[in-house]
Amino acid sequence: MMAATESLMFLVVTILSLSGLIHSFKPLFSFSGNSMTHRVITQRAVLRKTAEVCRDIAASEGRDFRLSIDDSLSADKVQRACSTIGTSTSVLSTVMFHTSIANMYFSNAIVDVVFALSERHHFDDETFEGGRDVITSGVSAVKASVKLDNFVAGRWTLGRLCHTLQDFYSHSNWVELGKTAPYSSLIRPDEPLVNLAGPNTPTCRNCIGGNCADNLLPDLLQQGLLTSGYFNIFSSAKPEGKCSHGGFLDWTSRRDPVGGINKDDLGSSHGSLHHKAADLAVNATMELLEDIRVSVGDKNFLRLMGLSQSSVLCFVIDTTGSMSDDIAEAKRVSFDIIDRKRGTQEEPSAYILVPFNDPGFGPLILTTDADVFKDNINKLTASGGGDIPELCLSGLQLALTAAPPSSEIFVFTDAPAKDAHLKSTITALIESRKTVVTFMLTDVLAGRRRRRNFQGGYSSRRISQSDTQLYRDLARASGGQAIEVTKSDLSLVTSIIEDSSANAVVTVFQVVRNPGKPDNFTFTVDGSLRNMTAYITGASSLTFTLTSSTGVSQSSSQSSGPLASFTTAGNLRRLSWNTDNQTGSWEISVDSNNPYSVKVTGQSSVNFIFNLVEAHKGAHGDFSLKEGRALSGGNASLLVSVTGSDTVKVTEVTLFDTSGSTEVNGTLQSVGSGNFLVTFSAVPAGDFMVCLRGEDSSSTSRSTPSIFQRQASTLIKTSSISLTAQVNNTSIEPGSTISIPFTVATAINGVVNDTATGTFTVRANNDRSYTSTSPNSVTVAQGSGGKANGTVTLTVPANVTSGTDVTLTIEAENAAATDINYAVIRMSVAAKVSDVTRPVCREVSTSRNCPSSSSLCASSQWKFIANLTDGINGTGIDSVAIRQGNGTLNTSTVAGAGGENITVATYIASCCSQNVELSAVDKVGNVGTCVGQARALTTAVPVTTAAPVTTAAPVTAAAVNTTSSGGHTVSTSHCLLIAVVVSLLWK
Structure with a gap:
């Protein structure tokens, strides 16, 4: 029975991949005409409501707020107007704001894939009560998430419920009834839904010659009755006299009364009302956001929207016996950052602390109060020990799922990881969250460590190269670094933490050479960059030369020269530029046959974010967020968003592998507001970095645009394993169990090989250590179409607080253990709310x-x-x-x-x-x-x-x-x- 259910589910999912099934405002892109999409509707509402909140805060503080709140708003304009920096030339990062908005509209778009056949998620079939339940239960879950500072989970839930709310205005006859304001009862469960057309009330008549402008019955309109269209892809059955949704895949629209009433785009049955429906959807989304704002308060609302230009300060710290010096240094550097930046624009937006040792890890401390963070890090003491390995990756997993996307995490340890089996899970979370992880590894260079044992003596043990390599691999995947230094020199390298906590830090260039070889690396420095810094890690024998755009050179034998000053500690060389004025092409030449890395950063408002998206097949294709890795040999698509400037012209987006032997150029298509759909053909197997180049004409002091270059830190990896998983509920009640079906297949050139057979190892992990079951492996049998199905279950304890989030990672690895793919699923724990009455x-x-x-x-x-x-x-x-x-x-x-x-x-x-x-x-x-x-x-x-x-x-x-x-x-x-x-x- 279970196998039959799973097969049916995956058949439905396969059918739903045909984009013609999308029966709502287009999810992400409208490639023809001027139709509005869920992405645009959501973005407009978020920007306008965020601007309103900032305006009200400014008024209460007696400050000016000079920004017209209209549909021309951009994330950059809103954040700059909301900022109290006060000058148009200030370095301001809008990456977090862009990322948060993207999270919301990607979550919105996925509803058309996961819930394509759910009437209540789209207000189809006159399911008004069911649709409102989706909205109001979702709003309760968002408020509960915010109450626990789980803003990432709150955004994903918010995006999904906004899809349902927005679809009401396209799928019902609210617009045709002449309504010009949102239907507020949809977000108020204590108010009745009135004037609904009864189940036996006819609502439509046939469209004539394909013209559906007047197919709603006059009596329906005169009485002000509310209806919505019926939709079915399998059957034409519908109640007699009822309206259909419409569209070539809606079979009900072929049965009397034929035609439809949807306003999904300009070409829909009631397409002439599309823009009115979209405008109402924007206003309704703003009304919902206002309800959340009043409930959670202005400060938490802005945090939910992601309006912060500062990053989080996140430490994962080993607390075993030999770590007292490391803990003291972590305290010193964090206190210095807090004390210098408190009350400024660069004050961290949140503080995260995760201790670990053996046999325990956690608890996770997440706070916006610097003093709370100080108190908790002050309480850390180095004690215990005995055996060497510690639960480093378990602590890191907690930090990865708690920190906002695009954060940077610093791990302090002097021990190998006892939980190295979590490496693939950590890698999946790093790629999914696009989070940078830097390891502070002490006494690795000495090769030995001393630790007090339980009898009061000391034990020593060499940390193997494979132990250290685990940390190097994770750092490389994230775009971070594995800094190996003696305990006495740790204070010389923690400046990298202060560097990263600065505002608007961008990566200009980054590369890893493993195995190492002598090489020359060029990169472009543009006029917006300030405080340029380079980090070179490698063996002590490594030498380098830095050459400016004007041809001036400085070698590694000069610790202070014409271009930069640098310090060396352990395997790290930190170069700090002496000038911000030399724009153009620079070069770093490295001479080493051992593995090394080079990373060049600076401060600039201009940056970019990217997300892997996948196309739905069909005549009217659209895209949705793709979890996991791109398939080797197939096409790959990225949605790239430029941040920090409304005057940027993107000229090139490329993927280049870490060995430097392969570079793939993408085809750019602008989709508006600084967003670009970038398509890459036949991406080969390997690890790739994303590099963006373009021109910025924002400076009036230059007669020609400034050429700029930016690089993403997180690697893009390809896989020949296809892994898909779908969860029908993003909220789980305490004490309940949820089942997540998944399917695994082998792909060749980006396409599932329906004749392949084989066995895959399966692993499922969640960051809350909730009880979970999953098969250890799945086998693709002959005649199965190349696919194998399985199910993961997750049980939430009954005593879990509503608003808690949980992240589940499902991994599939081939029999040779040479390839892996994953799916990351985010869910919220939300208790059923019985109190729906307002005070x-x-x-x-x-x-x-x-x-x-x-x-x-x-x-x-x-x-x-x-x-x-x-x-x-x-x-x-x-x-x-x-x-x-x-x-x-x-x-x-x-x-x-x-x-x-x-x-x-x-x-x-x-x-x-x-x-x-x-x-x-x-x-x-x-x-x-x-x-x-x-x-x-x-x-x-x-x-x-x-x-x-x-x-x-x-x-x-x-x-x-x-x-x-x-x-x-x-x-x-x-x-x-x-x-x-x-x-x-x-x-």
């Missing part, structure tokens, strides 16, 4: 004692008090905040007569501040809004106390909790004679 507000009293003289309004105050409750069965009020107003808010918690907790909100403001809006958020993120308004009267009649809108019963219980938040006091000499009448309006 309720009732006014207790309002004082109105404002003076009649306008000159005295700034020195006089008015006050109102309200009770906020979440009901007997609610989860309780979690926070109350001022959304609008310049007064002071105090809250206290008391017990009501019925046993419910009541939050008493007391707001006091100047008589010159006439409006207040409070938001109350319960513990699962439901938001209620309370509005108070002071109205100026036209006559100078004294006013004492007017009757409140609703008067709450007196509360006599003592307060058990009190909080306070202050606002700005606004003074003016133009206040009229005011008598304050406050009304509370519940939204």
Whole structure:
């Protein structure tokens, strides 16, 4: 039975790979016409809402915010406007913002693959309740993720639910009903969905001659009834008289009433309304984002959107007996970074600490509070030991899944990895997250290490070259370095941590030679680069020469010369440029027959990100994010996004292998807003680096564009193994088990070989150590079409906190252990939410004692008090905040007569501040809004106390909790004679 179910599932997935099945706004690209895609809709909504939040923050702080919030926004414009650096020439990185937006629209796009036949994920077949459940349960999961600082998981969930919300406006007749605002009830589970066409209510008539403009029944429109089209790729059956979605793969559209009503693109059945539907989808997405914003607060909302130009500071530290010096140095360098950058634009956006030893690792500390990080790293002590290997890779796995994509992680150890079996898992996470890992390996050069044993004596043991090679391989895969140094010289190389924590660090050039050979490497330095630094690792016998664009040279025998100054410690040479002015072609010549690496970095706003995407076959092909490795010998496609400049022209994107013998040029196609689809034909087997070259005309001081070069740190690897896995739920309830089917096959020239047979080793790992089952191997049998299926199960403990994320990695390796591919699946743990009711507000009293003289309004105050409750069965009020107003808010918690907790909100403001809006958020993120308004009267009649809108019963219980938040006091000499009448309006 299981085998039959798996076979059916993979048959459906195979069918769904035909892009004609995509029955929504196009996921990523629209190659013809001006149709809007889910990518554009999501990006516009994110940029506009992010800009609005930054504008409101600037206003509350008395700062100017000069940016028009419209559809012309770009990530670079928004981040620069949101930045407090203050100058247009400042070095600002927008990589994290671009990456976060990409995560959301890639997650959005994958819904058309994973949930292509799900009516509720697309609002097909009049499944309005089901569609709303997808949205509201997803919103609850996002809020829970943010509460635990799991922003990466929150973005992936947010992207998927936005797809469903956006499809409503294309698949229903909301636009045809003349609606010009979003249907807010779709994000509010406590509100009824009204005016739905009943199951027996006819909704459409036949299209005439292919013209579907008037196929909705007049009675339906006159009564304002809501419907959506039916869609099926296998059967034409549908209820009598009902509308179809439409399109050549929708069989229901061939049955009376024929035709469709979708507005997915300009060529759809109701394509003339496509742009109206897309605009509404943008506004609806913004409305949803606003709900999340109010629930989580402005700061966490901006973190969810990825609006940060600084990286995280992430340490993975061995805490066994011989590591006391290393721990002390990690403390010193991290404290120095924190103390120098606190309160600046370069302050790390988050801090991550993972200790490890043997037999334990963790816990992971993830915080945005530098003092919390300091306290935890201060608590680390070096103790224990005995045997040499430690659980280094287990600790690194935690850090990789917790850190945002494109982060840099520093690992401190002086021991081999006891868990070397996790190497392929770590490599998969590095490639998937595009995270750089640098290892600080102490006393490796000495070849021996001393460690206090359990009896108080010392034991020593040589670390083999294979032990060290494991770290070198992982560093190379990530674009990091394996720095081998004595403990006494560790402080000489930790400057690399300070270098990487600087703002807007970019990789200009990077190469690894293994085996080593003498070679010359050229790279381009452009005018935007500052603080150029080169790192060369290799044997002590290595020599090098640096040559500038003007022909000036400096050899490795000159520690301080005309071009750079450099220091040597262990196997690392660090070169720091003396000037930022010499643009053009530079060269580094290295003379060594031993393995070595060269990396050149600088600070610049101009950078790029890339993601591997795969095409769906069919007449109207589109793309989705590809997990795992590209198939050897086949085509490979990248979506490349240039960051930091709106004036960049990309001229070339290439893949070159690490040996330098192969270079593959890509074909570029602009898809708008600095994004390029780059296609490579017949990529050979191997490891490749991505290099981008282009021209930047942003500087007005140059008559010709500046030529620039950037390189991605993470390697792209190809594989002859095809591994696909699909998960139908991105959220798992605590105490439940989820099954993830996967399929493995051998590919030749990028195509599955349907006659191949063989056995593959299977490994499945998750970063939470949850109970999991998977086959140890799968076998492709004769006559199976070249494929083998399997299933991984994952069980979440019942006591896991809602909002926790879990990353599952599935790997398949060939029998010869020479090739591997993987799939990385991200999921959130989300408890089912039963509290869907928003907090309720009732006014207790309002004082109105404002003076009649306008000159005295700034020195006089008015006050109102309200009770906020979440009901007997609610989860309780979690926070109350001022959304609008310049007064002071105090809250206290008391017990009501019925046993419910009541939050008493007391707001006091100047008589010159006439409006207040409070938001109350319960513990699962439901938001209620309370509005108070002071109205100026036209006559100078004294006013004492007017009757409140609703008067709450007196509360006599003592307060058990009190909080306070202050606002700005606004003074003016133009206040009229005011008598304050406050009304509370519940939204």
